[in-house]
Amino acid sequence: MPESDLDLLIDAAKAAGEIAGKFWKQSPEVWDKSGGAGPVTEADIAIDKMLNNELLRSRPDYGWLSEEIADSPDRLSKQRVFIVDPIDGTRAFINGSPTFSHSLAVADSGVVTAAVVYLPMLDRLYSATIGGYAKLNGEPIRASSRAEIDGATALCAKSNFLPERWIGAAPNFEQHIRSSLAYRLSLIAQGRFDVMLTLRDTWEWDVAAGSLIAERAGSTVTDMKGNAPVFNNPTAKLDGMIAAPSQIHREIVARLAPR
Incomplete structure (x- = not known):
């Protein structure tokens, strides 16, 4: 049975976490991106390259959009596209905080259909599909139902x-x-x-x-x-x-x- 998009993203996110763990708190090389776009580390680059290789090898007909790989208009002609941030919260990563994440999604005709956010240092894997529940480490989660705006x-x-x-x-x-x-x-x-x-x-x-x-x-x-x-x-x-x-x-x- 073919691997689902969600399963594919989960496996890729966990692989990203393994790479991140090798650089976290190890003084990775850091650059400032042009135009005041913030810092990037050698870990961001290594994870982005791995995700690009592994995800597109499994889904060669999908497009690609990520923070650290140069954008291409080719993705606009694709029905489905991977949308990836190899490390979201790069400053937190650089500072040794565990609250950085790997953010991976598939969008189909502009609508996200499968999604994973993984915080490897906290062992928290959030996931969802368009027809299913949101989950944390496999267990369903629910958002707030608060009605009062003041004090929210x-x-x-x-x-x-x-x-x-x-x-x-x-x-x-x-x-x-x-x-x-x-x-x-x-x-x-x-x-x-x-x-x-x-x-x-x-x-x-x-x-x-x-x-x-x-x-x-x-x-x-x-x-x-x-x-x-x-x-x-x-x-x-x-x-x-x-x-x-x-x-x-x-x-x-x-x-x-x-x-």
Whole structure:
């Protein structure tokens, strides 16, 4: 029986974790990417190359989009595409924090159908398929069902609370932070926090896997305008992302200032 896309992603994520473990806390070589795009390490490069080789060897008809391999317009002609961040939370990885993740997804005609977010140092593997449950280490998980926006716990940067982003005052969230967007969305799926916000243009590889995991756990997941995310775009960016219980989500979208 052919291996499912989800099984393929799980195996690849675990292999990525083995590579990451060899570099973590071992002072890997670090470069700054051009254009202020942040740091990249030799571990990012090694993992991205491995994932590219192994995933496309198993699915040669799929397209490819990842953070560390040069983009190609060829992916736009493919029905299915891998969307990969070899290490989401590179700064955390460099600093020796265990909260970095490997984010792997398959999108079919713009919709994510299989997703894995793996935190190897914490042994947490989040997964989902479009027709199934969100899971953590194989066990189903559920997102928050909170209805009150004031006092909701939110994973987001302080810049999301700038007055110009909101009509009237920003919501009275209890703000928390994690460096990996994929991990933030997975924590939303787990119900450990209520809201995830990123009110800026967002790379697809940062949120593709986590968005499906959060959605299949029961969270409402959209861009800043309330539209369902569509992946494999020519620019590989989304108009931000909001993940929250449905009632809180509606209020956030209504209160955001137009851009």
